[in-house]
Amino acid sequence: MLITGDPETARAAERSGVDRVFVDMESRGKQERQGHLNAHRANHTLEDVERVAGSVDRAEVMVRVNPPGPETAHEVEAAIEAGAQRLMLPMFVSAGEVDDFLRQVDGRVPVTLLVETPAALARLPLYVGQLGARDQVHIGLNDLTLAAGLDFLFEPLAGGMLEEPARMCREAGVPFGFGGVGRIGNGDVPAEWILAEHVRLGSDWVILSRSFRGTGGPGEERADPERLREELLRLRECESALRCEGADFFERNRARLRERVFALADA
Template sequence: MLITVVPEIALHAQACGVDTLFIDMETRGKAERQGHLDTHKSAHTYADVARISAVLTTAEVMVRINPPWEGTSAEVDAAIDAGAQRLMLPMFRSVAEVVDFKRAVAGRVPVTLLVETAASLARLPVILPLLDGEDRVHFGLNDLCIDMHLDFLFEVLGGRLLDGPAALCREAGVIFGIGGVGSIGQGTVPAEWIISEHARLGSEWVILSRAFHGGAESLAVLTSRLDLSAELNALQRCYQEFTLTVPSVLEANQANLALRAAAVNIQPQKVA
């Protein structure tokens, strides 16, 4: 999945093999939760959804709406009317919120539940039977890290906190993805170790980080910075190799990831 609202970049990403173009309309509470993090802060609109959906032919247009609130039903309708082909619900905590969301969508498009709270993780066995068809789950590492009072997002993987939830998804036949990833050979935690975890857990997709577009607002700028097709091919090759390797290699990578995630130095906050 790639986040962009630039039609020419969306078309290029589609041609390079991106499966889902991600329009992010989540604003409610996000700055308060993630203001201290270098994460994507959206300012996308329904007009952006319409522009992207108008140019794509094979890639899916997914819209992340706001966390559950009294305006959820109206947001669902507006996003679908604008051309959304899938809707993502973030920051939910209760089964009732999922039921209300599914009722608002009414089967018009498939949904992805963004599991990024401790409560939603604990309630996953009850939530999974509510999904059907092409519905999916995505495990969001940034907010899970915050909600669990951890220091670094990859501690969620390092602590094997998704082993059980991933197994539940596999058993229920619900396909899922996990967090985001940067370019092969880069990152505080090497992208290879992260991709190894995707293979070990059975994850089927990932959000491409800003390393894959760098905030470019035109295709010319993007292509001058990187070869997106080559970057995606490198990720695919890495994933395919790990799906074919022996389990001991995946376990060794997981152990390395855990040690690296635990060793990341977090700067203490200054006391006023």
């Protein structure tokens, strides 16, 4: 998945093999939660949804609405009318909020539930069975890390917090993904190590970091199509190689990732 509200970047992403373009309309509460982080914070609009939806042919257009609230039903209607092919619900805490969202969407498009609060993670068994054949779960690490009082983005992964949710999703037949990934050969925790954890846990996708678009500056939208294509090819080649590895490799990778993450967190 690539987050963008820019039609040119969406087209370049699709040509490069990105499966889903992620238009992000979530704004309520995000600055207060994440304002101190060097993290993605978009403020895309319905006009961006329309332009992106009109710019791609194959890639799915997913729109993240705001957390559950009085305006959710209106946001659902407006996003679908603008061309959303999938909706994402962030920052929910209860199975009741999931029920309300599913009722508001009413099967018109599939949904992705963004599990990023400890309550939503703990209550996964209460709602995962309600999801339809095309619905999905994504575990968001930024807000989960903050809400759990942790210091570093990948501590939930290193500490085993994703093990049981991943198992539940696999057993329920619900596709899931988590977090994001940087370019191969980059990162305080190498992207290859993170990608290996996706393979081990059975994740189906990952969000591409801002670094795939260029320098990774907070305001940067436009992507270099050739660079995006090359970096995505390297990512897929790494994934293919990882899928040939055995269980011993993944346990060694898990151990080194845990050591690096907790060292960086000064836990």
